[in-house]
Amino acid sequence: MKQKINLPQFDYVNVKVNLESNSLIVYGAGMFIEPVIISLKQKGLNPLAIIDSNNSKQDTLHMGITVISPHSAIEKFPNSLVVIASAPHLIKEISEYCKLLGWKDVIDAACLLSDFDFDNSTFTNGVSQTNFNMDNYYFEYCRIYLPELVIVKQLDVMITERCSLKCKDCSNLMQYYIAPTDADKNIANFSVEKFATSVDYILELRVIGGEPFVNKECFEIIDFLKSISNKSRICVYTNGTIIPKDANLKSLVGDNIFLRISDYGGVSRNVTGLVKALDNANANYDVIRFDKWQDCAKIEYFEESEAQLTAKFKECCVQNYFTILNANLYNCPFAANAININAIPKFEDEYIEIPSTNVEDIRRIIRSMIYEKRYYGSCKYCAGRSLDDTPLVAALQTKTTLPFKSYVINRI
Numbered sequence: 001m002k003q004k005i006n007l008p009q010f011d012y013v014n015v016k017v018n019l020e021s022n023s024l025i026v027y028g029a030g031m032f033i034e035p036v037i038i039s040l041k042q043k044g045l046n047p048l049a050i051i052d053s054n055n056s057k058q059d060t061l062h063m064g065i066t067v068i069s070p071h072s073a074i075e076k077f078p079n080s081l082v083v084i085a086s087a088p089h090l091i092k093e094i095s096e097y098c099k100l101l102g103w104k105d106v107i108d109a110a111c112l113l114s115d116f117d118f119d120n121s122t123f124t125n126g127v128s129q130t131n132f133n134m135d136n137y138y139f140e141y142c143r144i145y146l147p148e149l150v151i152v153k154q155l156d157v158m159i160t161e162r163c164s165l166k167c168k169d170c171s172n173l174m175q176y177y178i179a180p181t182d183a184d185k186n187i188a189n190f191s192v193e194k195f196a197t198s199v200d201y202i203l204e205l206r207v208i209g210g211e212p213f214v215n216k217e218c219f220e221i222i223d224f225l226k227s228i229s230n231k232s233r234i235c236v237y238t239n240g241t242i243i244p245k246d247a248n249l250k251s252l253v254g255d256n257i258f259l260r261i262s263d264y265g266g267v268s269r270n271v272t273g274l275v276k277a278l279d280n281a282n283a284n285y286d287v288i289r290f291d292k293w294q295d296c297a298k299i300e301y302f303e304e305s306e307a308q309l310t311a312k313f314k315e316c317c318v319q320n321y322f323t324i325l326n327a328n329l330y331n332c333p334f335a336a337n338a339i340n341i342n343a344i345p346k347f348e349d350e351y352i353e354i355p356s357t358n359v360e361d362i363r364r365i366i367r368s369m370i371y372e373k374r375y376y377g378s379c380k381y382c383a384g385r386s387l388d389d390t391p392l393v394a395a396l397q398t399k400t401t402l403p404f405k406s407y408v409i410n411r412i
């Protein structure tokens, strides 16, 4: 599989000569060190040491390279080029500190994290977690250093409201659908294409449902999404109940497509067979086991202050994860489905009818949703979605469609 950020600002060629003509050390033994070292090694570059000011990390090894303190590093390698492998908000501070200690050449790792190859077993923390970390890196990096760009961390393309399971606490609200349907492929493809034209870059295009493989046109949408050039990857989310065959299986093979299998135990009845089929087809995937879940599927009006809403949004694990459902763009998966089933109102500038909105307006609204909003109108009806708060048993099933209260008339 290939990690590739197709933005000229991150092109490795821009820094190739500088990196190749220097001895290298890397600053920061945190979550980005593994992909940075992998990227360097694939380019034939071998860092001499890793620097970290955290005592507990010093003297440990990362891929055979020792972590040492900044003072020890400047003594041993005063003329090396320093590559900063830290979170973007720390880059400026670390760069100034390195220059204060005496290094002259200091760069960040954006060009390295933008271009390398990996497979299912490359990362200690797995592919999904590493992709998540790298997407957060570029989203934050662009927000700080390239604010003129409109970068979308994740776009959920919801290709069906139907699912092979009926989880009573489904965060995508499938348990409330009375007559779920599949998305029309032409509408889905048109909507994604227009959205992609309106922004500078999409870090992950996510194909979801319900269960994507219940939509017979799944492969046609995936094959179309592959042609979107300003994205890094496609990630298809499945619950491990359906083993795709023929064109659906074929569509999952490629350098920039990845299958995320959510394993909910017994109900995810075909995980073993699915993994076998993907291995045989040479497709990229990982399996994430879930035993616990967030309690985020209630639709309820919560009386909350501005400060509480802002805090809820800040904690939310899907903030700035847009969703396309039918021909509409929504600010998050909860809003998409709650509005779609007519449970909550639409809020101005948090909802776009893609066919009737021009690309300039789409860009303006997305920019405002990403960079200006401190919370959305839909957050008032949502219990919140913090990654750390998982009190429920995952994937408990319901036999019947669950009732919900509609707030559409009462509160606009």
Ligand code: SF4
Residues within 6 Å of the ligand: 163, 164, 165, 166, 167, 169, 170, 171, 172, 173, 174, 175, 209, 210, 211, 239, 395
């Ligand atoms: S598997 Fe469960 S959680 Fe996933 S979409 Fe279906 S109903 Fe929702």
Ligand code: SF4
Residues within 6 Å of the ligand: 312, 313, 316, 317, 318, 319, 320, 331, 332, 333, 334, 335, 376, 378, 379, 380, 382, 383, 384, 385
């Ligand atoms: S409504 Fe707000 S808090 Fe709820 S999932 Fe969406 S962004 Fe997060």
